[in-house]
Amino acid sequence: MANKPGIFVGNSLFTDLVYADDTALLVQSPTAAATCLSSFSEDASTLCLRISWPKTKVQNVGDGSHTPADITVDGNLVECVESFVYLGSVQPSALPDIKRRIALASSVMASLSKIW
Numbered sequence: 441m442a443n444k445p446g447i448f449v450g451n452s453l454f455t456d457l458v459y460a461d462d463t464a465l466l467v468q469s470p471t472a473a474a475t476c477l478s479s480f481s482e483d484a485s486t487l488c489l490r491i492s493w494p495k496t497k498v499q500n501v502g503d504g505s506h507t508p509a510d511i512t513v514d515g516n517l518v519e520c521v522e523s524f525v526y527l528g529s530v531q532p533s534a535l536p537d538i539k540r541r542i543a544l545a546s547s548v549m550a551s552l553s554k555i556w
Contacts, residue, residue: 464526470511473498477513497521499531 467473481491493516511518523530530536
């Protein structure tokens with residue numbers, strides 16, 4: 441089981457997280473990421489779906505010792521990033537996400553008209 445990509449939570453193996461048109465794929469290396477993205481793109485095309493390569497990102501959440509370089513998948517450059525927004529939350533850190541959500545709530549509250 442150690443060679444399977446993904447993460448275990450209890451006895452459950454998670455290899456991807458899917459919500460609407462957002463997907464997070466969990467792999468063990470940049471090489472595995474390229475292979476997985478290529479396969480994902482091929483499988484999606486059978487359903488007439490396509491990956492938006494400019495919006496596709498790679499992030500190292502492993503030991504944190506280094507940030508891998510950008511990778512190329514089927515001739516498409518995929519940028520490596522330190523963090524990204526997934527389903528409205530900044531990944532992987534909670535503090536920037538909390539600050540971002542407070543700022544969003546504050547701007548919405550400021551735009552509301554006063555009723556009293």
